[in-house]
Amino acid sequence: MRVHTRDSITVAPAQTLTYREYQRLRDYSIDIIIEIGVECGALAFKATGFPIAKMAAKLSVGYSLDQIPNDITKKTATSFVIMW
Incomplete structure (x- = not known):
């Protein structure tokens, strides 16, 4: 399904x-x-605010999640998820 x-x-x-x-x-x-x-697709960015297409592009050229900086914190890796 x-x-x-x-x-x-x-x-x-x-x-x-x-x-x-x-x-x-x-x-x-x-x-x-x-x-x-x-x-999900890149349009899910509108609902989540997470740059899915940007992350997919970086992953496709060989970056790992821990090598991509988090756009929000600018200090942690993208793989870091803030838990409220």
């Missing part, structure tokens, strides 16, 4: 969830994504 980004919905009540609840939802979401084979 394929899911296109325009066919999906996001519910984000993160501001009302505890850290434990947030992590549980995150883990479930990742499990679902892996199970049904969700793919």
Whole structure:
């Protein structure tokens, strides 16, 4: 089964969830994504703010995630994910 980004919905009540609840939802979401084979494209940048196309281009020419600086922090690697 394929899911296109325009066919999906996001519910984000993160501001009302505890850290434990947030992590549980995150883990479930990742499990679902892996199970049904969700793919995303560069247009997902509009929803996430994450420069997917830029990262894909750098990865395709041989960079690893730890070699690409994080656009937000300018100090950590792209592979570093901030957990609120």
